[in-house]
Amino acid sequence: MVSPLIVLTASATEASEWRHSIWQQMMSATIPAKYAKTFINQDSLANESWADGRAKYVPNGLRMVETLLLREYDERDVVTCYVENLERFVGAETRVLAVHAHNPLGISYATDVYSKLGGENLTPLNAAEFIKIVTHPVVRKYRPKIVVGGPGAWQLEKAGRLDEFKIDYLIDGEIERVFGELFRRIIEGDPSLPRLVKLPKDTQPTVEEIPVVRHRSTFGVVEITRGCGRGCQFCSPATKVGRSFPLSHILSSAEVNAREGATEIMVASEDMFLYEQLPNFTPNVPALETLFRSIKAVPGIETLQTSHITMAPVVKDPTIIERLAPLTVPYSHVHHKDSTDPTKGVADPIIGLETGSPRLFNQFMKGKAYPYKAHQWRDVVLKGMEVLNRHNWYPFCTFIIGLPGETDEDTKQSLDLLYDLRDMKGTIVPTWFVPLEDTRMAGKASAKLVEMTDLQWEFFFTCWRYNREFWRGRINPMSKFTLGVPFYYYLLGRRLFGNGIKYPLYRLAGLPDRFTRRRLYLDFTARPRRPEGLRPFDREIVPGFETIKGLNMIDASALQHIQPTAATQAQASGD
Ligand code: B12
Ligand code: SF4
Known part of the structure; x- marks a missing residue:
């Protein structure tokens, strides 16, 4: 069978829509791959494919690339699949492997920092899943051009890993307007096309140039x-x-x-x-x-x-x-x-x-x-x-x-x-x-984590204390998590981040506020938190x-505005 000319893919974690959970996606960006089996439900990585091996759902940006390709190529030449089906599609005739990257190394807004709480040099699951694609044996065997794009593609350049992953082209920006020309040059192997293609603002498409996705x-x-x-x-x-x-x-x-x-x-x-x-x-x-x-x-x-x-x-x-x-x-x-x-x-x-x-x-x-x-x-x-x-x-x-x-x-x-x-x-x-x-x-x-101040640690762990209570209710002081916190602190946390994390961590664990109040900036004993069942605020x-009333407003002159569509303009002018 002739293999398709272009294969599109995204990592299992970025394609996942398991239980509609955006949490799951964020967790994948943060949990070290090493502990993934403990913290990530493995079902969330099993994305669904159609009977012919094509992916049922992938990130919207990749669907856009596919839609643009399908304007110029036949469905047989353009296949979107998950990593487990690369073997089935990538072959001798495949010229391009197009990979979507939302947060490929988990370094957007330092999501990877969370993985560092578990030790140094741990790879977040997101990164491990991305690496699985670019180092896949079938990709190594047939060597299609690897093209990476999407909002997080910049991470690969910033981390200096383009050579390691043998990435041929990194496309940064919105591609609808320039797409036809760009892919033609990629497929033809145009030597004048730079490895890093940063698309300037004036190539951003109008909404009329953006097609409706096909899948x-x-x-x-x-x-x-x-x-x-x-x-x-x-x-x-x-x-x-x-x-x-x-x-x-x-x-x-x-x-x-x-x-x-x-x-x-x-x-x-x-x-x-x-x-x-x-x-x-x-x-x-x-x-x-x-x-x-x-x-x-x-x-x-x-x-x-x-x-x-x-x-x-x-x-x-x-x-x-x-x-x-x-x-x-x-x-x-x-x-x-x-x-x-x-x-x-x-x-x-x-x-x-x-x-x-x-x-x-x-x-x-x-x-x-x-x-x-x-x-x-x-x-x-x-x-x-x-x-x-x-x-x-x-x-x-x-x-x-x-x-x-x-x-x-x-x-x-x-x-x-x-x-x-x-x-x-x-x-x-x-x-x-x-x-x-x-x-x-x-x-x-x-x-940088090593430069975090005691106050910043307090901020960090107080947020997670709130979240624990909001989603799980009152903290049980005998829960496994609570009892595990001192172990984490003495065995790992103190060594990695110093004594400054001790009391913030204890707050997260649910230690009564009277024990932490003298050690931390916020004192919750002054006004206890909301009793269970009361409405917020x-x-x-x-x-x-x-x-809080009578807030004053400022003038809008410094801000840029989104252009309304013709329908809105008509509405605003009373037509
Ligand atoms: C929906 C969304 C999510 C969803 C769903 C993501 C998913 N997997 O589908 C959820 C809520 C889960 C999510 C999570 C996160 N997101 Co998000 N997300 C978005 C949002 C609102 C829309 C994305 C989208 O579909 N856009 C429309 C498509 C068409 O745009 P696009 O993906 O950029 O694709 C275009 C180009 O990039 C390019 N392209 C895309 N793929 C490819 C592939 C190839 C080969 C090529 C050549 C080109 C190409 O072509 C497309 C057309 O021009 C954007 C904001 C935005 N408006 O884009 C933020 C955004 C992308 N997210 C962002 C971030 C930071 C995150 C998180 C890291 C947040 C966090 N702190 O945890 C997580 C990471 C999740 C993970 N798995 O690691 C940032 C990225 C910033 C950056 N430049 O790195 C954005 C821009 C939001 C923001 N305001 O800052 N996100
Ligand atoms: S308000 Fe607009 S410019 Fe500011 S962070 Fe949000 S999306 Fe970005």
Whole structure:
């Protein structure tokens, strides 16, 4: 049998949509491969293939590459499969192996740092799975050109591993506009094509140039916007031109996914509220309502998953969440006992909170708070969280530890914000600063574990204490985990990271606050945490909350805006 000209693939961990769990994906980026059998359910790595060996679902970016190829090549020449089927497809006639990379070495926002908690030089599972592809015996045997692309492709260059993995081309950026020419040169082996192809901003396609994918994506990802105009200096989508996809495009993608077995759609965006936005970052709620209603109406779609949002619009107009909650919460696959929805469903959008320090916020990400000012970020976060939680939106929030120039004073302010959030409903994931390529902070140094201060460790482990309690309830002091913490500290943790992690770790273990209060910055004994069963931010336990009012707004002139589609422009001008 003649082997296909181009084989496309993604690692088992990045293709996985096991139980619709984005947690599982994040865990794969962090858990060392060595311990994968203990911490990762092995079923999550068994992705489904069609009878002919083609993959049922792969990351949306790879589906886009496949779709572009299928404009020029026949289905027989273009095959998308998982690593276990490479043997079946890669052969003498295969010229290109195209690999998608979301987080191939696990170094995005230092996810690999988590793996270092288990010891030095441990490879995260994500990386091990990526390496399995590029070092596969059939790839070694037939030597097709290895082309890697996707949002995390930069990691391979940054880690200096292009030679080791025999990667022929690394493509960084959006490819729709330049695709035909680029692949022609790759296939023909054009010697003038550089190994590193960094696509400049002016090659970013318009939405009209972006096709509807031909096949199903992992998690049923369907893009609703691309790019973000808020301009945070550490962020790569901040460097992209803002675009909103037309509803017809979105629905066609959702239909493709549903036809091939997806029961859930994840609306992918840097910020859902940018979809068809009105002037000055004003969310277009009627457009969002129509969007959710229409996606839900696609035959076969049972649940919806939100991706990212920003907090400021929630505070500016809390009715946004009130109106969107009935269209999202009952259709979520995520449930929590505290949800007041009869289904117990909760919406869990991802929100970058990043820091509690107004100074760092002002320096690196002030557009995120717009229309509010940087010094109001704490109030925006608390007020927004109250609104979200009231409507059963229990967000997945990220913080960045070790932003360049972070001082103890800054960390204390982040800890203060964390303290104020102690009754929130949601998850807080601390990450370490990593300078992403092509961002305004690309030249800065990464945060380093060995340089973590005691306060930063306290921040880190306090987040995970919150998460444990939020998802598992009160900590049982006799649980295996709790009892294991002192063993970890004395056998490994102290040696790797010093004494500074001791009391933060004990807080994570659930040691009563009266034992840790004198050793740590935050003192939870002053005001005990929310009794089981009480609603978050209940006025009687967080009385200071009422003081947050009358937030002042700033002017939008410094910010770039996503271009609305023709339909929105007409709506805004009253046509
Ligand atoms: C959906 C999504 C997820 C989902 C699903 C991921 C999946 N496996 O399908 C979830 C929530 C699980 C997730 C997790 C993470 N994500 Co994510 N995710 C996204 C999001 C919102 C959309 C991705 C998408 O489908 N885009 C649409 C497609 C078409 O774009 P694309 O993938 O970039 O593909 C284009 C090009 O890159 C290129 N291309 C893609 N593949 C290939 C392959 C070849 C061979 C070639 C030539 C070209 C090519 O062509 C495409 C068309 O132009 C993006 C933001 C965004 N808007 O892109 C963040 C984003 C990609 N994620 C990001 C991060 C950091 C993560 C995490 C590390 C977060 C964390 N701290 O844990 C994890 C890592 C997960 C893992 N497995 O390791 C960052 C990446 C930053 C960076 N530059 O490195 C982004 C940009 C978000 C952000 N605001 O910073 N993510
Ligand atoms: S708001 Fe989020 S997506 Fe937008 S620039 Fe800032 S970090 Fe990036």
